[in-house]
Amino acid sequence: DQQVKQNSPSLSVQEGRISILNCDYTNSMFDYFLWYKKYPAEGPTFLISISSIKDKNEDGRFTVFLNKSAKHLSLHIVPSQPGDSAVYFCAARVTGTASKLTFGTGTRLQVTL
């Protein structure tokens, strides 16, 4: 049962444009949603998170939007830079489970010149 889904395995965006990565979830008990970035042969690094009581969180070029009614969140990167090329994982946590995260399968972002 895939509780966190990233339906786009890959995305290609031109440098300077906006990248939008999407994530859908099924478990209503998730209280925190996180985005991680992963380069090949490295561990995931935390990017940005959002509490389920909010609908938007912004940090520099990165903004996460949460639509609870649709059980959907998205990560916006603007402007996109070549160094943003990586795999992006959406993750979610159930209330009261410390940091036991459920991950999506990832979206590979390629930012082209």
Next chain:
Amino acid sequence: NAGVMQNPRHLVRRRGQEARLRCSPMKGHSHVYWYRQLPEEGLKFMVYLQKENIIDESGMPKERFSAEFPKEGPSILRIQQVVRGDSAAYFCASSPPDGDWDTGELFFGEGSRLTVL
């Protein structure tokens, strides 16, 4: 380096051998998590430990896999009698003690890549 340290980075084993993967959490962190990433898949939770306690092992295969986090020393993920399907990247992550952190953020190591021949 104050980050999560994992070793070995790469491990090759033949079928039937044992694999031991080690993880030292970030300084000040008392919670350790192990995740596995199979090729072309996302990270799957395996086990959550605190010092000398297994808190949640709901993601661990029932046989051949075990984990510990002793009072002294690193956390160890042990896989006995490895099979080809165990080939994967195993990531360790840590988080601060309860009450210090409530966003669910985990700090990951660089992973240990196990190849079973």
